[in-house]
Amino acid sequence: MQWFDALIQGVLLGGMYAQYALGMALMFGVMKIVNVSHGDLVILLSLVGISLAASLGLGPFTVMAALVPLAVGLGWLLQRTILNRVVGDDPLPSLIATFGLSLALQNLMMQIWSANSRSLPGGGIESRSIQIGGIYIGLLPVIVLVFAIALTWGLDMMLKRTRFGRALRAAASDVEAASMTGINPRTVYASATAIAVGILGFAAVFQSLRSTVAPADGGAQLIYAFEAVIIGGMGSVWGAFLGAMVLGVAQAVGFRIDPGLGVLAGHIVFLLVLATRPQGLFGRA
């Protein structure tokens, strides 16, 4: 029973990681950018959300409704002002630019919010759970998983069924050929980053509900997002989701074996996938 419980808890944890990973998979898939500031953006949005809740007395889902459009705008601005200048065949300039942005964001957050840890009050939602059989399932992790599934499905449908999705896939396949059909790569890139950071708006609310956040926490979120994307297969939306599930289950099983082994177990699975199947478990060779 304890292993089945670990599996369930792992899948629920994977829901959180999926929300980190979706945006990274989208940005990598379309622009071949590994956004090193991804985790810091989650933390920045979390801290903005916490401040909004504290100053205006907003509940978590009202904060989410305010934060997601803000995140979309931030993503658009980030791409237009910084990333469009460094995107290209060579991945190094964008890697350096986002690394620099990561450092700048951490220092900015430290200046505004200090190094203290904070969390978003959820009005009890964060501690509520339901018992099924002999297993306790937290309500918040279930909500997180439902949002993760909905976001993944929505993103997949958008990519497959909409005009904008086709433009994104065309630009991801061959950006110069896409421009030959009338697609403006800079606009498509800005929209992709707006969506990627917009998804982090959801993740930020859930992250600050389930635990505390502090300005220096971005690195861990980045690692989990990166590992989920690599395990699943870079550039694939459902691959990133399933990669997040594998990472979550690996960590939950690791925690059951030894409480100190949880995070390490995730890293080991990541390294095993990287060594044996670098295209990811669900990616094409």
Next chain:
Amino acid sequence: MTGAILSTHGLVARYGDFQALYGIDFQIAEGEAVALIGANGAGKSTFLRAVMGLLPVAPDMVRMGGQPIGGTPADRMVQKGVAIVPEGRRLFSGMSVQDNLRVAVDQADRLGRKGGWSLARLHQLFPILKEKARTPVQSLSGGQQQMVSIGRALLCQPRVLLCDEISLGLAPRVIREIYAALPEVRAQGTSVVLVEQDVGLAQSASDRLYCMLEGRVTLTGPSDSVTRDEISKAYFGGTHAVV
């Protein structure tokens, strides 16, 4: 020539320090087909890329309807009515035939380009594209991929269609099938610039031709009146025969 829809004036293009084009003067009228012939490395594809806005050139070097448009990015060139069938087809791998074509339809709608080309009309021109609508483009034969590439450019509703070596690597039967579609394209009033290495094919499919050698135009004239000997000298810069 008066009433050129597209023209270049002393067009110069470079790849870094390497100069690929040396002052190309070119023009094409509405509904005209003009062939650009020359050996490998003559600068034909570079010329098309420079016109399409894929290489940096000065505004005055390319004019459309008399307006300077040189250096305009490719996506805005589409908006102005120029489309390209690029060398190597450059299809969107991983996407179906239908989705490759829909990308062009989407953008033409977005950019407000009106014209006579629709998916239904394209399916009449190349019926195989309807049969293979759901097939990923990478699974198609070379000829079928070329049809998708031509179709994608036509669905941009161009006034000027730039075709870069559309016969390259295809079987003679497929080449005939593709070239048989050109009169219908021209019947829409679309001007066609054909880059070709096959001189006979280029002559038969065009009204006029330009021959290029090492980044310069070495011969221009009506396709049906330039002689093999003239082409030979212009093509090779010597006295070789054209096969």
